[in-house]
Amino acid sequence: MVRTRFAPSPTGSLHVGNARIAILNWLFTRKHGGAFIIRIEDTDRDRTVPGAEAQIGRDLHWLGLDWDEGPPLDAWPHRGPHGPYRQTERLTLYREFAERLREAAAAYDCYCTDDDLRAMRERAIERGEPVGYDGRCTKLTAEEASAMRAEGRTPSLRFRVPEDRSVTVADSVRGDITFETDAIGDFVLLRADGVPTYNFAVVVDDVLMEITHVIRGSGHLSNTPRQLLVYDALGERPPVFAHVPMVLGDDRQKLSKRHGAAAIAEYRAEGYHPDALVNYLSLLSWSSESGDEVLDRDRLIEEISLDRIGVADVVFDPQKLLWLSAQHIARMPLDALVHAIRPYVDPELPVAEPVLPVAIAAIRSHLATLGQVNEQLAAFYPDRAAGQVPAPESLPVLEAAVIQLDDVAWTEDDLTATLRAIGKAAGVSGRRLYEPLRLALTGRSHGPPLAATMLVQGRDRVVAALRDACAEARIHANSPESTR
Secondary structure (H helix, E strand, C coil): CCEEEECCCCCCCCEHHHHHHHHHHHHHHHHCCCEEEECECCCCHHHCCCCHHHHHHHHHHHHCCCCCEECCECCECCECCCCCCEHHHCHHHHHHHHHHHHHCCCEEEECCCHHHHHHHHHHHHHHCCCCCCCCHHHHCCHHHHHHHHHCCCCCEEEECCCCCCEEEEEECCCEEEEEEHHHCCCCEEECCCCCECHHHHHHHHHHHCCCCEEEEEHHHHHHHHHHHHHHHHHCCCCCEEEEECCEECCCCCECECCEECCEHHHHHHHCCCHHHHHHHHHHCCCCCCCCCCCCCHHHHHHHCCHHHCCCCCEECCHHHHHHHHHHHHHCCCHHHHHHHHHHHCCCCCCCCHHHHHHHHHHHHHHCCCHHHHHHHHHHHCCCCCCCCCCCHHHHHHHHHHHHHCCCCCCCHHHHHHHHHHHHHHHCCCCHHHHHHHHHHHHCCCCCCCHHHHHHHHCHHHHHHHHHHHHHHHHHHHHCHHHHC
């Protein structure tokens, strides 16, 4: 069975870069009927942000990325037989695997301090030699090691990289990539405080959680040969690797939390459709054979394929995401859209709850995000800043409207029919009919359908506004300026 994992660090909010990785893993897993696992990589305690785990959980749920195993996140409980799912709760497991490597002579104690390593690096740079660990602790005698412990030095555990070997990464996206072990150098598995490094912890976790596919960003490609060496030393079978291209900003720099990547929570606050983010972030890596760009989750799950992922880095386009959000909003059933949009409606706007669906139906084609609703709803109400005075020639339309609307049933269909009757009574149609009425009601020459505008404003407001407009038009018609 396919088993994938998404392993964020709780060092801040989920941003579009790592959300994209979560989406690809989730889609691939759902296509193959597998298990999608959340694992929290929280060993960098200095950078851990309180509340970040819960926020990550909320963001994943908003995106619709449910998981089959994982830790308790916010209101969602722990589930799964391969826990714990936080690395800080798995330290005993890492030590057990470290002992396996020590006993197999694949790892050794390293007593070098940070100052020793810094000096080693500086000497290598001065000599023009490759920067890496020089293996000095592999030559320590038992007496020398004992003397260092007596000094108070606590050793780290370092992996013994085989010399003169090649390591080939069989990558599902990029093909076979070969690395020489002489360029890798012995690397640390467990720090002196017993906390594992990334390249060790990720192998132990993926082994114990039975991960079959690792889909991650190409920035991790350089880590993969080290991890393969650890798999080999443990006698474990590695997963299938797929390193997807990086997402870049407009300046061609990697998009990240530190460089321009917006948090998923920001898109939620602005009212982007979550399916638009899943759609867009997925298609940053691959494209549909159909050429379609607006794809729902079922289509994405059906069509995703590691074979269709390219190797070239891709540029994040905010306008394309905004366009996709508009497309997904346009496809929502009206009742679902009204439900989703209610939290964004300004309570100070005078739109009444019973006519909110009518208003939303009238403006939905102008919404790219749910947060734009108030700007669009404002078009139903008078624009006092416009200050447009009804022209004298509009008086027949306005007077006919006052008469025809006096006792009409206040439904959208009845109002639509009444507008035709007003035009017939005044002998006008088209713009000559609608523009005077719209100006009288909203102060604008353009806006939502006029029948919907009337229904949203309500009978009393509409009739009062039209009577006022009639009075203003009469005054203007009788003014000296109008008779010259």
